[in-house]
Amino acid sequence: MPKTLAVNGEEHVVDVAPDTPLLWVIREQLALTGTKFGCGIAQCGACTIWLDKQAIRSCVTPIAAVGTEAITTIEGLAPGRDVLHPLQQAWIDHQVPQCGYCQSGQLMSAAALLAANPTPSDEDIDQAMQGNICRCGMYQRIRAAIRTAADRIAEASDTSE
Amino acid sequence: MNKWTRRAFIGAGVITGGALLVGVAIRPGRRVDKLAALVEGEDETLVHAFIKIDTDNSVTVIVPHSEMGQGAQTALAQMAADELDADWEQVRFEEAPAAGEYALYTIGRGFLLKDVDVPKVLIPTVDGAMMQLADSMGLQITGGSMSVRVTGMYGMRVAGAATRDLLRRAAAAAWDVPTEDIETNRGELRHAASGRTARYADFAEAAAQLKPTYTPTFKDPSEYTIMGQSVQRLDLPSKVDGSARFALDVRLPDMVYATVAQAPVFAARVASLDTADALAIEGVLGVHRLPETAFDSSIGGFGLGESVAVVASSYWLAKKGLQALDIQWTQTGHESVSSDSLYEQFAETLSTGADVAADTATGDVAEADARAAYRIEATYRVPFLAHTCMEPLNATADVRDGRCELWVGCQNPLGFRHTMAAVLGLEYDDVTVHNQFMGGGFGRKARADWATQAALLAREVGRPVQLIWSREEDVRHDRYRPAGMSQFRAALDDNGALLAWTNRYTNKMDPPDAPLIPYAVPNQDIGSLASPTHVPTGAWRSVDHSQHGFFTESFIDEVAIAAGRDPFEYREQLLSEHPRHLAVLQKAASAAGWGTPMGPGRGRGIALQESFGTIVAQVIEVTVNNGVVAVDRVVAAVDIGYAISPDGTRAQIESGVLYGLTAALYGDITIENGAVKQSNFHDYRAVRMAESPKIETHIINSGHAPGGAGEVGTPAVAPALANAVFDATGVRVRELPLSKAAAMLSDTDAA
Ligand code: FES
Ligand code: FES
Numbered sequence: 001m002p003k004t005l006a007v008n009g010e011e012h013v014v015d016v017a018p019d020t021p022l023l024w025v026i027r028e029q030l031a032l033t034g035t036k037f038g039c040g041i042a043q044c045g046a047c048t049i050w051l052d053k054q055a056i057r058s059c060v061t062p063i064a065a066v067g068t069e070a071i072t073t074i075e076g077l078a079p080g081r082d083v084l085h086p087l088q089q090a091w092i093d094h095q096v097p098q099c100g101y102c103q104s105g106q107l108m109s110a111a112a113l114l115a116a117n118p119t120p121s122d123e124d125i126d127q128a129m130q131g132n133i134c135r136c137g138m139y140q141r142i143r144a145a146i147r148t149a150a151d152r153i154a155e156a157s158d159t160s161e
Numbered sequence: 162m163n164k165w166t167r168r169a170f171i172g173a174g175v176i177t178g179g180a181l182l183v184g185v186a187i188r189p190g191r192r193v194d195k196l197a198a199l200v201e202g203e204d205e206t207l208v209h210a211f212i213k214i215d216t217d218n219s220v221t222v223i224v225p226h227s228e229m230g231q232g233a234q235t236a237l238a239q240m241a242a243d244e245l246d247a248d249w250e251q252v253r254f255e256e257a258p259a260a261g262e263y264a265l266y267t268i269g270r271g272f273l274l275k276d277v278d279v280p281k282v283l284i285p286t287v288d289g290a291m292m293q294l295a296d297s298m299g300l301q302i303t304g305g306s307m308s309v310r311v312t313g314m315y316g317m318r319v320a321g322a323a324t325r326d327l328l329r330r331a332a333a334a335a336w337d338v339p340t341e342d343i344e345t346n347r348g349e350l351r352h353a354a355s356g357r358t359a360r361y362a363d364f365a366e367a368a369a370q371l372k373p374t375y376t377p378t379f380k381d382p383s384e385y386t387i388m389g390q391s392v393q394r395l396d397l398p399s400k401v402d403g404s405a406r407f408a409l410d411v412r413l414p415d416m417v418y419a420t421v422a423q424a425p426v427f428a429a430r431v432a433s434l435d436t437a438d439a440l441a442i443e444g445v446l447g448v449h450r451l452p453e454t455a456f457d458s459s460i461g462g463f464g465l466g467e468s469v470a471v472v473a474s475s476y477w478l479a480k481k482g483l484q485a486l487d488i489q490w491t492q493t494g495h496e497s498v499s500s501d502s503l504y505e506q507f508a509e510t511l512s513t514g515a516d517v518a519a520d521t522a523t524g525d526v527a528e529a530d531a532r533a534a535y536r537i538e539a540t541y542r543v544p545f546l547a548h549t550c551m552e553p554l555n556a557t558a559d560v561r562d563g564r565c566e567l568w569v570g571c572q573n574p575l576g577f578r579h580t581m582a583a584v585l586g587l588e589y590d591d592v593t594v595h596n597q598f599m600g601g602g603f604g605r606k607a608r609a610d611w612a613t614q615a616a617l618l619a620r621e622v623g624r625p626v627q628l629i630w631s632r633e634e635d636v637r638h639d640r641y642r643p644a645g646m647s648q649f650r651a652a653l654d655d656n657g658a659l660l661a662w663t664n665r666y667t668n669k670m671d672p673p674d675a676p677l678i679p680y681a682v683p684n685q686d687i688g689s690l691a692s693p694t695h696v697p698t699g700a701w702r703s704v705d706h707s708q709h710g711f712f713t714e715s716f717i718d719e720v721a722i723a724a725g726r727d728p729f730e731y732r733e734q735l736l737s738e739h740p741r742h743l744a745v746l747q748k749a750a751s752a753a754g755w756g757t758p759m760g761p762g763r764g765r766g767i768a769l770q771e772s773f774g775t776i777v778a779q780v781i782e783v784t785v786n787n788g789v790v791a792v793d794r795v796v797a798a799v800d801i802g803y804a805i806s807p808d809g810t811r812a813q814i815e816s817g818v819l820y821g822l823t824a825a826l827y828g829d830i831t832i833e834n835g836a837v838k839q840s841n842f843h844d845y846r847a848v849r850m851a852e853s854p855k856i857e858t859h860i861i862n863s864g865h866a867p868g869g870a871g872e873v874g875t876p877a878v879a880p881a882l883a884n885a886v887f888d889a890t891g892v893r894v895r896e897l898p899l900s901k902a903a904a905m906l907s908d909t910d911a912a
Binding site (some may be wrong): 016017019020021024027028032033034035036037038039040041043044046049067073074075077084088091092095096097098099100101102103104107115122125127129130131133134135136137139140141142143 | 224235306393394397398399400401402403404405406407409410412418443444475476477478509549550551552553598599600601603629631632722766808809812813814816817818819821822823841842843848849850853855
């Protein structure tokens with residue numbers, strides 16, 4: 001049965017088996033390939049996207065469970081063309097990615113954290129990022145980059161006030 | 162740096178649109194025994210490099226190595242660009258296609274034919290011979306930390322320096338001044354006296370008319386402006402916005418998806434197959450039996466067995482189809498094999514003592530043993546390990562009309578091209594490999610088994626197929642880091658000085674120096690015994706160093722403790738003939754505050770391992786609580802010769818440390834009833850953010866030839882960790898992973 005999805009601010013009509021995980025709909029039907037497959041069982045976080053502003057594992061979210069929520073993928077994280085999300089900029093400044101394969105998921109988890117909690121403690125960061133594996137082991141840089149982004153967001157809102 | 166000889170071939174020319182292209186192919190080199198006769202020195206390898214200067218003065222460096230994630234391509238581009246004196250802002254790189262012209266032709270002409278100009282009619286013949294040669298050499302492999310050490314030093318820098326030299330000579334001729342008076346800076350030529358300047362691109366055409374020199378002048382390290390700088394990696398912007406294209410992201414018109422089930426017990430074949438339920442699923446297009454190919458045999462000659470693939474309109478439907486299959490597998494005779502039975506087999510092998518392949522035999526171990534005051538023995542063992550690259554294995558193939566196109570992320574594109582041609586019975590020229598970014602490689606992606614499956618499937622279905630392995634297949638059908646066992650015996654005199662070191666271990670692979678020790682022990686007897694398993698094995702980040710680091714650096718710790726000495730000072734004393742090792746060890750110890758007291762339940766361990774030309778020492782601090790080991794801090798000192806990009810080096814050390822930590826703490830592929838038991842990250846754990854320690858990397862630029870970086874952070878982790886656990890608890894862990902020792906460790910907590 002055809003179904004309408006709101007992805008990165010655009011509507012798409014898809015027609016797939018209702019048990020198909022959102023991950024594969026995004027990657028195959030919508031050709032938004034920034035969201036990755038790593039385990040298929042909600043263990044690695046590579047497939048992390050947002051339903052509204054909640055980070056979820058799209059590999060275990062059947063399309064039937066998705067309603068009218070706004071879906072955001074890594075392609076929709078930046079606020080506009082040629083503007084990076086503060087986390088994306090911090091990721092470059094700290095040279096976070098190695099192979100880069102896990103990083104879409106890491107960024108979506110981190111961005112959900114900062115959206116909900118702009119001043120996270122180290123424990124908050126650990127907890128929010130615990131579902132995201134990086135086999136290249138870039139955790140130290142990820143943590144530092146989240147800190148940097150949080151600081152910059154705080155500075156920006158200070159000066160804008 | 163001083164190995165530059167006329168064994169190089171340099172060619173220059175103008176290509177479409179007036180761009181200057183300079184290519185270098187160098188043969189100090191080989192890696193494979195049967196080619197030894199063709200080359201002059203030991204441990205040498207073939208490399209090739211190309212630089213292109215476009216009319217807009219931009220520089221493209223074409224690098225012959227794949228990007229697994231280490232930033233090697235950026236480091237190689239830095240090396241070429243610096244010797245060229247390019248403007249780094251204008252430098253880009255491209256990965257060389259898996260194509261003969263990047264490797265074979267120039268090498269054939271330049272080296273193997275000793276600079277003879279080959280008549281055009283003969284070129285196809287030469288290329289044919291060169292292809293076979295490149296195939297057997299595994300040319301273009303990214304692994305063994307070769308990229309910077311070999312390609313960079315002998316290829317990239319030469320290409321850069323030779324290009325700069327051509328441009329200077331061209332400018333000198335045009336301006337009628339001596340070449341020595343032409344200076345270069347950031348992509349510009351300048352004659353100071355007359356004040357004339359020009360962009361490199363302005364002399365591209367003129368430079369191409371000149372004969373390249375075989376002896377370009379290299380910069381002195383003090384003149385480096387790009388090497389030694391922590392430049393930003395050129396590939397990262399695409400890795401933060403989802404646009405980097407990995408093999409899994411390939412999208413082709415009319416493409417279908419497939420997934421595969423392989424013989425759970427390696428070497429099994431399909432006994433019966435019921436496809437009815439699978440084919441009844443809407444969207445499932447077909448079920449295909451895939452034969453074992455000649456390329457599937459693993460070390461020891463055991464096969465991998467057959468597989469069954471389901472092709473469907475989406476991966477999800479292919480996966481559902483696979484689950485609906487009823488596959489019965491043949492008996493292989495390996496059904497009774499377990500991890501325990503393999504350890505018993507290894508112990509049995511070692512106890513026979515027959516057919517030892519010697520690594521080193523110096524002095525007289527028996528005589529030293531006989532006069533020793535005391536002797537220490539210990540046996541260690543390590544399990545199989547999977548690679549679990551973040552990106553599960555996948556490949557996309559289109560095989561039609563006698564041609565094969567393959568999209569894959571692999572460590573050996575040229576080798577894959579040859580394998581595809583051989584498996585499909587095609588000509589090499591009819592195969593194209595499009596190499597993509599790899600979501601991790603770690604050694605796994607040098608073997609073509611999964612890509613072969615994709616190609617065979619694509620041929621059967623006659624349209625493009627993207628084959629994706631589930632994580633479960635990836636864990637259960639790896640080429641594992643071998644399980645192994647290592648036995649030691651040391652002989653000491655009254656003062657605790659080491660008189661003799663004997664070591665026997667199972668299944669040697671590569672590199673040969675992995676079990677050797679840097680310590681001054683007058684009598685040494687180190688050797689291996691073969692104990693084949695049906696479990697397929699292969700290169701795993703740092704290869705044999707990954708297990709031997711644990712073996713030798715745990716045992717030297719035991720020896721030091723038995724001698725009543727501090728493990729750091731004991732090592733220090735044995736390194737008087739190895740000043741670089743000594744400096745690295747001391748740096749790690751001092752940076753970590755070795756010797757300062759630690760609280761209860763806490764401990765500190767040290768280890769030292771040279772691999773791939775880089776020397777690494779690590780001090781690890783742990784807290785042990787109820788048998789659970791928490792890793793608090795890792796201090797690494799690294800003599801890498803010269804760090805091309807210091808921050809890149811640090812990132813790779815961090816990565817290697819974490820990879821080693823996951824393995825040392827949790828990594829355990831076990832065999833039950835002949836098959837691998839684990840299947841995904843829930844039972845094959847990886848270290849996560851909360852468990853990841855603070856890592857400090859101290860780089861020593863000793864000025865020696867650059868060593869590798871991608872693998873060298875891994876070997877010292879497991880021994881430093883086990884040594885730290887001993888320091889904290891008094892319990893010596895001789896088997897990995899550490900999680901297995903939890904019960905033993907919590908007993909001591911209570912005591
Ligand atoms: S692919 Fe979804 S959590 Fe791993
Ligand atoms: S950057 Fe490679 S898995 Fe995270």
